[in-house]
Amino acid sequence: MRPHRRHQYGPAEDSSRYPKHYSCTSFKDIQDLLNEDPISLPDSPRRPSLLHRARSSSVYSPRAAAVSSGIFSAVDIPNAGHGGVVLYFTSLRIVRKTFEECRTVRSILRGYRIQIDERDLSMDSKFQDELQEIFGTKKVSLPKVFIGGRYIGGTEEIKQMQESDELMKMIGELEPSDGTYAGICGECGGQRFVLCELCNGSHKIFSKYGFKSCTACSVYGLVRCPACFPAYRRRTSP
Incomplete structure (x- = not known):
């Protein structure tokens, strides 16, 4: 049996079978990729004031x-x-x-x-x-x-x-301050909160129906300092 010989194409046949510009549907043409113009990024806008x-x-x-x-x-x-x-x-x-x-x-x-x-x-x-x-x-x-x-x-x-x-x-441009909030308060020590006088910081008040939550303070039994915030005096007063 004669050995199988690989078919060799001549110059003319080779050029006709394989064109000069070979393209593939799965990849972009390398020549076109090299000839593409570089992407120009727009100038970043100036940061406004x-x-x-x-x-x-x-x-x-x-x-x-x-x-x-x-x-x-x-x-x-x-x-x-x-x-x-x-x-x-x-x-x-x-x-x-x-x-x-x-x-x-x-x-x-x-x-x-x-x-x-x-x-x-x-x-x-x-x-x-x-x-x-x-x-x-x-x-x-x-x-x-x-x-x-x-x-x-x-x-x-x-x-x-x-x-x-x-x-x-x-x-x-603000109105002159009376210094209420700037200094250290002698009642709250600058913490802006004190214990609620209605529930003594327990957040619970006893009534004829039993204990109920105090509505004048937070869940921690604290209210805003009445010396620093006079508007809250009425809320904490019995």
């Missing part, structure tokens, strides 16, 4: 469309008739990043020695309800800062405004 972003950006669904226009929009904050600085934060260390950001913003604001209405969500869950009412959502990050009845922002906005002196300018 904080004031421009404050006027043009929108945040959460607001309370009665109060915060829909973005940062610096007027907000109806519960129990904030003083018109000063309101800070929603937490003192718990459960989430380290949130705790560090809250401590940073709190330290920045306290450095101006101004009127600060500090609302610690870890001390009273009613502050969480206030934030949900303001922003219209349960997912609200901390901290949140309001100055003069306007929503300012969180950690990033406060840091940028401090570096550009915008924060000092905005604070300077």
